[in-house]
Amino acid sequence: MTVVYEDNHIIVVNKANSEIVQGDKTGDVPLSESVKQYLKDKYRKPGNVFVGVAHRLDRPVSGLVVFARTGKALARLNDMFREGTVEKIYWAVVKNIPEEAEGEKVHYLVRNEKQNKSYAYDREVPNSKKAVLHYKVIGRSENYHLLEVNLKTGRHHQIRCQLAKMGCPIKGDLKYGSPRSNPDGSICLHARRIRFVHPVSKEDIDLTAPAPEDNLWSSF
Secondary structure, eight states, X not given: OEEEEEOSSEEEEEEOTTOOSSOOTTOOOOHHHHHHHHHHHHHTOOSOOOOEEOOOOOTTOEEEEEEESSHHHHHHHHHHHHHTOSEEEEEEEESSOOXXXXXXXEEEEEEETTTTEEEEESXXXXXXXXXXXXXXXXXXXXXXXXXXXXXXXXXXXXXXXXXXXXXXXXXXXXXXXXXXXXXXXXXXXXXXXXXXXXXXXXXXXXXXXXXXXXXXXXXX
């Protein structure tokens, strides 16, 4: 992880694509614990350090994650993410180009807990949640296309699921139809930019994370 921004209330990091945001059954050290350790060491804090998880990125995804350093900031960030007032821009590498170079997609997603997978439908079905994103093609390499995705809602695996439904599965995302995995287990999805009003100071925060350093990303 790389720290992109920090103050007394929040800390934002650029997550590597192998890191988990919160603890899970793998028992691997989650990003939230790494952030706690970083703050503990930097400020020589004795005892427990508070780090609140306001939102998550899937493990194979890289990019910006916001953590709260105070209870007040966490409560307000939770509300902001739930109400959709945080602007989240992602970059995704896909093999197939969408029919339109730019557009908005609305699907209805049903989450299957057992499979840890979501399914997209064109119309409302039982237990579905409305999912909205805006995309545009912003780059091309010899074999792939780079999409910029503005996420309007925050559903389980939303970008992965909706792009697959469009016939444009993300490179490396076997779960959603990519023919091959990436050697490092990542998928080519990156939380590129985040914009929001600071939960305490009310300043405008606008942060960008560089894409992973590898030949594929740099080809764009």
